[in-house]
Amino acid sequence: MTNEEPRASAPEIVAGLHGTLSARARLRAVAILVVGLAGAVFLAALWWTEPGPLPVLTRVAFGLMMVFCLIWAVYGIWLLRSRVPLFATDRVVAAWIGLAASALTSSLLVVMTVQRGSGAWAVIVVATALVAVAAVLVVRAHRHRAALLRREHALTGGDPELLE
Amino acid sequence: MSDELLVVRAQLGNRAALEDLVTRWQRPVWLYVRRMLDAERADDVAQEAWIAVVRALPRLREPDRFAPWLFTIVRRATLNRMRRQYADRHDLVGDFESDVDRPHDGIRDPVDGLMDRAEMVARLAGIPVLEREVLVLHYLEDLSVEDCAQVCGVPAGTVKSRLNRARLMLRAHVEEEGERT
Structure with missing residues (x-):
């Protein structure tokens, strides 16, 4: 046992991590979360602002579609929590994607609700909350990255050999 | 370059730093796994452990405590494999937990x-x-x-x-x- 060496070399171990580290996997996870969440909010607002009572089957269809979107959103969260590493720079990009998607969804909701003329204020509040949460995530992602950059600077101490 | 600096850079998304970190710790990780498992399984478990490490790295709050954090994950991967390997041998793995x-x-x-x-x-x-x-x-x-x-x-x-x-x-x-x- 004393003189044994690992059969896999370090480059082979790194190569084995490519799937986990692929940009495509990260983008896919973020897209699943964003689209699932935006879809669920959009459907909920659509349902809420219906001018009259809906037939039972239509309500069931709305409910099922919302559950479907929420399942995708939860799957996206699970991917980002335990399967796909989101590093600080990725978090910043993901947060901006989230903010753009929230702004787009919110704008569509507001325009649609104003045209329908029912429940406009409630939808505006929901849309504003959606954008606000996305904006908070952007700020947090930037702060996290800035803290890491400060720590990196403190550790290198301005040493040119350690600076990239 | 210290482990902490490599970890911080890897957490920022620097791929080269992450690869340096893996290269630096590859042998110690493998040696730990090898002491606990047979040679056949050691390579597999070490690779599984590295995947788990990379997935969890963005959430490491204390980059200066990288080594104990790393071995916690490696130990978990080893333990999972031992649990499967000795599923019907309570004497070994049961004691590990309790x-x-x-x-x-x-x-x-x-x-x-x-x-x-x-x-x-x-x-x-x-x-x-x-x-x-x-x-x-x-x-x-x-x-x-x-x-x-x-x-x-x-x-x-x-x-x-x-x-x-x-x-x-x-x-x-x-x-x-x-x-x-």
């Missing part, structure tokens, strides 16, 4: 000075899993008793007891061999 701290008998380091690292490594196979694990972490990976406690998820006192038992076992092995020769 270890009861046995009283410290006050005997200090009886094998210190009796053997070097190489000798210890050669004798590890004969030591039970719990004791072998702390020997590997403390003597071969140079983790402190407190870090071993963090990795194993037990109090520092338990680690000291295990180390003590492990030393006694090693001494017994040495004496047994001495009597034979």
Whole structure:
């Protein structure tokens, strides 16, 4: 046992991590979360602002579609929590994607609700909350990255050999 | 370049830093796994452990405590494999989870000075899993008793007891061999 060496070399171990580290996997996870969440909010607002009572089957269809979107959103969260590493720079990009998607969804909701003329204020509040949460995530992602950059600077101490 | 700097850069998304970190720790990780499992499974488990490490790295809050955090994950991967391997052997893995701290008998380091690292490594196979694990972490990976406690998820006192038992076992092995020769 004393003189044994690992059969896999370090480059082979790194190569084995490519799937986990692929940009495509990260983008896919973020897209699943964003689209699932935006879809669920959009459907909920659509349902809420219906001018009259809906037939039972239509309500069931709305409910099922919302559950479907929420399942995708939860799957996206699970991917980002335990399967796909989101590093600080990725978090910043993901947060901006989230903010753009929230702004787009919110704008569509507001325009649609104003045209329908029912429940406009409630939808505006929901849309504003959606954008606000996305904006908070952007700020947090930037702060996290800035803290890491400060720590990196403190550790290198301005040493040119350690600076990239 | 320190581990902490590599970790911080890897957390920022620097791929080269992450690869340097893996390269630096690849052998210690493999050695730990190898001491706990047979050669066939060691490579697989080491790779699984690295995937888990990379997935969890963005959430590491204390980059300066990378080593104990790393071995906590590696230990979990090893334990999962052992659980599967010895699913019907409660004597090995059951004790791993529900270890009861046995009283410290006050005997200090009886094998210190009796053997070097190489000798210890050669004798590890004969030591039970719990004791072998702390020997590997403390003597071969140079983790402190407190870090071993963090990795194993037990109090520092338990680690000291295990180390003590492990030393006694090693001494017994040495004496047994001495009597034979």
